[in-house]
Amino acid sequence: MAHNTNSADFYEEWRANQIEFLHSWLNTEPAAATSRQEPLSVFTPSGYSNARDVTGGSSHMQHMQNATPMNQLLILYNVWKTMGQSWMSPLSTPFGAFSAEPPQHTPKIAQDTFNNLFSVSRTYISLLDFWLPLYKTLKVQPNNRELLQSLISSERYRAVLEQAFEFLSPAVLEQFITHTKNFVVALGGATPQAAERLAMLLTASTEAVKAALASAPDHAPALYSSLMVNFAQQLGESTAQSQKPQLVEAARQLLQKVSDYASAFVQYQQLLYNTGQHTLAKLLHDMLESPTALQELESYEAFFKQWVAANEQAYQTLFRTDEFIAAQNTLSVSTVQLYAVFQRLMELFLEDYPVVVRSQMDALYKAVGELKRDLREYEREHTAAAILPTGRAASNKKSARAKTPKNA
Amino acid sequence: MKTHQSSNALPTSIFDNPDLAVEHIATMTAKLFGSYAAMQSVHDVEVGTAPKDVVYEDGKLKLYHFRPQPGVRQSVQTPVLVVYALVNRPYMLDLQPDRSMIRNFLAQGLDVYMIDWGYSTKADRFTTLDDYVSGYIGGCVRHIQRTTGFDKISLVGICQGGTLSTIYSTLYPEDVNALIPIATPIDFSTNEGLLFHWAKSLDVDAIVDAFGVVPDTFLNAGFLMVKPFARLEKYAAALDLHDESEKLHNFLRMEQWIFDSPAQAGECLRQFVKDLYQENRLVKGTLQLGKRTATLKNLTMPLLNVYASNDHIVPPSATVPLNEYAASDDKTLLEISGGHIGIFVGAKAQRELAPKIAEWLKHRDGAAKARQQARLRTPAKSSSDHNHQTPSPSAAAPKTPKTPKTPKTTPSNSQTLPHAPVSGRSSSTSKRARARV
Numbered sequence: 001m002a003h004n005t006n007s008a009d010f011y012e013e014w015r016a017n018q019i020e021f022l023h024s025w026l027n028t029e030p031a032a033a034t035s036r037q038e039p040l041s042v043f044t045p046s047g048y049s050n051a052r053d054v055t056g057g058s059s060h061m062q063h064m065q066n067a068t069p070m071n072q073l074l075i076l077y078n079v080w081k082t083m084g085q086s087w088m089s090p091l092s093t094p095f096g097a098f099s100a101e102p103p104q105h106t107p108k109i110a111q112d113t114f115n116n117l118f119s120v121s122r123t124y125i126s127l128l129d130f131w132l133p134l135y136k137t138l139k140v141q142p143n144n145r146e147l148l149q150s151l152i153s154s155e156r157y158r159a160v161l162e163q164a165f166e167f168l169s170p171a172v173l174e175q176f177i178t179h180t181k182n183f184v185v186a187l188g189g190a191t192p193q194a195a196e197r198l199a200m201l202l203t204a205s206t207e208a209v210k211a212a213l214a215s216a217p218d219h220a221p222a223l224y225s226s227l228m229v230n231f232a233q234q235l236g237e238s239t240a241q242s243q244k245p246q247l248v249e250a251a252r253q254l255l256q257k258v259s260d261y262a263s264a265f266v267q268y269q270q271l272l273y274n275t276g277q278h279t280l281a282k283l284l285h286d287m288l289e290s291p292t293a294l295q296e297l298e299s300y301e302a303f304f305k306q307w308v309a310a311n312e313q314a315y316q317t318l319f320r321t322d323e324f325i326a327a328q329n330t331l332s333v334s335t336v337q338l339y340a341v342f343q344r345l346m347e348l349f350l351e352d353y354p355v356v357v358r359s360q361m362d363a364l365y366k367a368v369g370e371l372k373r374d375l376r377e378y379e380r381e382h383t384a385a386a387i388l389p390t391g392r393a394a395s396n397k398k399s400a401r402a403k404t405p406k407n408a
Numbered sequence: 409m410k411t412h413q414s415s416n417a418l419p420t421s422i423f424d425n426p427d428l429a430v431e432h433i434a435t436m437t438a439k440l441f442g443s444y445a446a447m448q449s450v451h452d453v454e455v456g457t458a459p460k461d462v463v464y465e466d467g468k469l470k471l472y473h474f475r476p477q478p479g480v481r482q483s484v485q486t487p488v489l490v491v492y493a494l495v496n497r498p499y500m501l502d503l504q505p506d507r508s509m510i511r512n513f514l515a516q517g518l519d520v521y522m523i524d525w526g527y528s529t530k531a532d533r534f535t536t537l538d539d540y541v542s543g544y545i546g547g548c549v550r551h552i553q554r555t556t557g558f559d560k561i562s563l564v565g566i567c568q569g570g571t572l573s574t575i576y577s578t579l580y581p582e583d584v585n586a587l588i589p590i591a592t593p594i595d596f597s598t599n600e601g602l603l604f605h606w607a608k609s610l611d612v613d614a615i616v617d618a619f620g621v622v623p624d625t626f627l628n629a630g631f632l633m634v635k636p637f638a639r640l641e642k643y644a645a646a647l648d649l650h651d652e653s654e655k656l657h658n659f660l661r662m663e664q665w666i667f668d669s670p671a672q673a674g675e676c677l678r679q680f681v682k683d684l685y686q687e688n689r690l691v692k693g694t695l696q697l698g699k700r701t702a703t704l705k706n707l708t709m710p711l712l713n714v715y716a717s718n719d720h721i722v723p724p725s726a727t728v729p730l731n732e733y734a735a736s737d738d739k740t741l742l743e744i745s746g747g748h749i750g751i752f753v754g755a756k757a758q759r760e761l762a763p764k765i766a767e768w769l770k771h772r773d774g775a776a777k778a779r780q781q782a783r784l785r786t787p788a789k790s791s792s793d794h795n796h797q798t799p800s801p802s803a804a805a806p807k808t809p810k811t812p813k814t815p816k817t818t819p820s821n822s823q824t825l826p827h828a829p830v831s832g833r834s835s836s837t838s839k840r841a842r843a844r845v
Contacts, residue, residue: 109664110447113646116663117443120643121436128432164640300432304644312637319602319633325609333611336618343618362533362620369534373698376543 123163124304130156131303134284142288152280161276164311250345257338264331271318271327279314283307442650449653453660456499458510460522464551468526471548474514483517484769486585487552487561490522491545491576493568494676495627497668498524500752501566503661507753512762518769519556523548523569527670533620535673537575537680538697545576549583559779560585560709562769567591567722567748568680574730575690578702581709586772588765590714591748593722594704594730596688600723602634607685616674624669631669634720662753691733707734710772712765714742714751721748740768 134151141147151157283306318324347357464471476482490510492498501522502510513520523545528535552561562585565573570592577584599605615622632639649656689695693703711734715727724743731739744761746754751761 107450107453107660107664109453109660109667110450112667113660113663114443114447116639116643117647118440120640121440121647123640124644125433125436128429132429165636300428305641308637308641312635315636316602320605325606328606329609329611333614336615340618358530358620361530365531366534368531369536369539372543373536373539376546377698 119163119166123160126156126160126163127304127307128300130154130160131300135303138284138288148284149281152277152284157277157280158273161273164276165272247345247348250341250348254338254341254345257334257341261331261334261338264327264334268327268331271324272315275314275318276311279311280307282314283310436647439647439650443647446650446653446656450657450660453657453664455504455661455664456502457505458502458508458514463521463555464548466544466547468528468532469544469548470524470526471551472522472524474510474520474522476517476519477511477514480515480517482519483766484519484562484773485558486769486773487519487521487556487558488513488769489545489548489552489561489563490520491563491565491569491573492523492525493566494525494540494572494672495568495669497665497670498522498566500665500749503665503753504658507658507758509752509758509762512758513766516762516766518766521548521552525670528621528673529671530621532671532673534675536675536697537572537683538700540673540676541572541576541697542579542700545572546580549576549580553583558585559583562586562588562772564588564590564765565592566752568593570594571684571690574704574707575695575697575702577709578704578706579697579700581706584709585775586710586712586769587707588712588714588768589727589730590761591716591719591722591727591751592713592730593684593726594733595691595726596685597691598723598725600725601719601721603630603721604685604723604726606630607681610681610685612678612681616678620674622672622674622677624671627672628667628669662749691729704730704733705735708736710738710740711736712740712742712768714744714761714765716747716751717743717745719748719751738772742768 130151134148137144137147137151343358347359350357459475460472461475462470463473490498490501492501502508505511510520510522525540525544549561553559560583563573563577565571565588567590570589571594573587574589574592574594577587593604596604596607599608615626619626646656646659649659683689683695687694690702690704693701693705695702711731713727713730715722715724717724719727728741731741742764744751744757746757751757
């Protein structure tokens with residue numbers, strides 16, 4: 001890819017290409033559309049000319065109109081997903097396309113910024129995906145509040161909010177499962193009896209929890225939480241027969257903290273979801289009340305701006321509530337406690353090896369800090385005593401000290 | 409009662425309006441590709457480019473001395489030490505040549521020093537608020553006193569750095585010619601700013617006990633949540649910058665600063681949150697630093713308190729009350745329109761802030777200058793200077809340089825000002841001190 005391409009020309013060329021390609025794609029035969037998966041290079045500038053050959057036909061629109069809403073939605077998501085599997089994927093992984101470039105070629109901040117742009121563009125498109133049917137509904141059946149409410153409460157809108165806040169709760173919890181399982185397996189070295197049984201349990205439950213995360217993300221954290229508590233209890237029962245009881249106890253605490261974290265995370269997220277849904281409901285209500293509202297809504301850009309502004313205001317209000325602050329504090333405390341227990345476990349694992357662990361280093365840092373402080377005080381007193389007998393310096397010193405607060 | 413049938417009859421897909429969908433998706437796709445291409449053309453995001461020398465170091469701390477601008481006559485003799493916050497990097501004040509409070513200061517003829525705290529590491533877990541104030545700021549003040557001959561310098565504190573400067577001024581008022589806190593939290597009893605509200609109930613003990621040194625990512629998560637949807641708006645707008653190279657670079661410089669947040673020394677953060685945010689001890693006169701107590705009644709030096717009218721991070725209700733509590737007879741309150749960041753990089757602030765500060769300082773330069781000249785006429789007698797292993801804070805250090813120098817009066821003098829030989833560790837750092845940055 002040419003690095004010095006004029007950005008404006010590049011932009012216009014790509015914009016035109018994308019419009020033409022998408023129009024072409026929408027007019028393909030269904031069968032042709034299916035075979036479209038292969039030549040994803042149509043999304044690249046050089047491959048663009050193949051778009052019509054690949055997609056061909058002109059009855060795809062008719063097919064789309066006949067399809068069920070669910071199918072349409074799936075197709076749409078497949079489009080987006082397919083795009084994500086092709087050129088968006090290397091873009092979203094920190095400049096994967098730059099792998100052949102010298103590492104210092106692109107500053108990290110440029111890479112990070114592009115990732116942020118990419119993230120926001122996904123939110124923008126997700127909201128568009130939500131807004132188009134919403135807009136249509138408002139035009140066709142503005143008084144169908146039940147339908148509007150179902151749209152607001154839909155998973156699709158929840159997905160928009162998740163992207164806006166960059167929540168990855170299922171992924172995060174899945175990571176916890178994996179790490180916890182790995183940990184318990186590792187624990188087997190020290191407490192074989194307890195670890196073996198727990199590792200088996202965790203392994204067996206992993207697939208079930210993963211499935212729950214995928215199909216019912218709302219309930220997955222609670223399921224995971226209860227599983228962790230169950231494991232923790234069983235681990236506690238094994239403590240007495242363990243070769244290293246403190247290690248098993250720390251492991252039990254870790255599982256408990258994971259559970260606490262999962263609960264806190266769900267509670268925190270739920271507040272954000274609820275606020276987002278209420279905000280959208282109010283925004284739509286206000287629009288329906290206003291004679292010109294629907295016309296304003298015709299512009300997606302205008303809707304996006306109103307949506308951002310309304311949410312910003314609503315979340316500012318939420319953030320000041322006792323309920324939110326309590327949830328946020330619970331989440332932050334459970335996060336750091338989880339971290340602390342993990343650190344403690346690491347030390348327990350390492351204490352039999354000839355390495356310096358963190359708490360030992362901390363003790364050293366503390367001692368050094370205290371020595372530096374003492375030295376500073378000593379120097380201050382020593383210097384003051386040395387200067388006092390000398391002429392002007394003493395005079396200055398005296399004057400300076402006179403202005404120093406009594407308690408200083 | 410509506411039925412599912414009627415609901416299903418309604419269009420519910422993006423394809424109900426394919427032209428619109430195509431338009432938006434294509435536009436967004438093209439913008440992303442444009443941004444991708446534009447980012448590839450970015451080879452460097454330069455920040456903090458005003459010419460400067462490192463003149464003193466203490467651990468991770470560096471003290472910069474900015475070189476005067478050619479042809480600019482030094483209008484204020486008293487050195488100015490800029491103390492930045494611990495939570496971000498100080499190059500915000502020199503973000504780019506045309507958005508630089510530092511360059512604006514230099515253009516006004518000020519002699520400018522600035523502290524760069526560096527990045528905290530695990531070794532800083534037990535670094536206290538007193539270490540930052542009495543130790544690090546004290547060391548910098550001492551170095552400037554020794555090398556310039558001035559027994560008092562002016563402090564310009566930025567945001568949290570203003571709080572640190574104010575505390576220093578309460579403990580060591582004899583070192584401070586004038587105090588200029590900018591966007592500085594002093595009265596923490598307010599709940600106007602969201603961070604103030606959140607910090608009141610923050611369990612900082614749990615956080616510091618767990619992390620030791622609190623990672624930047626943890627703190628940034630909090631900062632970014634203050635305005636979560638503004639982030640969307642910001643990046644959506646930034647997608648249009650791909651064909652405007654200059655604006656894109658400006659945007660990247662700001663991004664660089666926003667996400668360049670050092671981790672926080674645990675004990676300092678613990679005291680800052682508990683004693684200031686939660687207990688408002690500075691205003692109450694009960695803030696304890698080592699064996700000393702900071703009280704605003706000791707602020708007897710001239711005070712110029714600068715605040716931003718629309719500051720959502722440090723609201724005016726946290727900054728303005730300083731002028732009520734300070735004991736000084738010479739107090740000025742200056743409002744600059746803009747927000748917490750705009751006060752430093754906004755176009756209007758670029759025109760207004762530095763000239764007003766310089767003008768204010770000019771009228772408070774005489775006494776310090778006279779003292780310096782008198783001291784330079786006095787033969788150096790200090791026998792204790794060479795005993796210093798580390799720069800010592802407070803007025804206890806000798807004010808007379810070992811080798812009397814001609815005071816800086818012209819740009820050329822300033823430019824070639826030799827750094828006074830400094831003893832102990834300072835001496836060892838003096839070689840590095842001239843390293844060009």
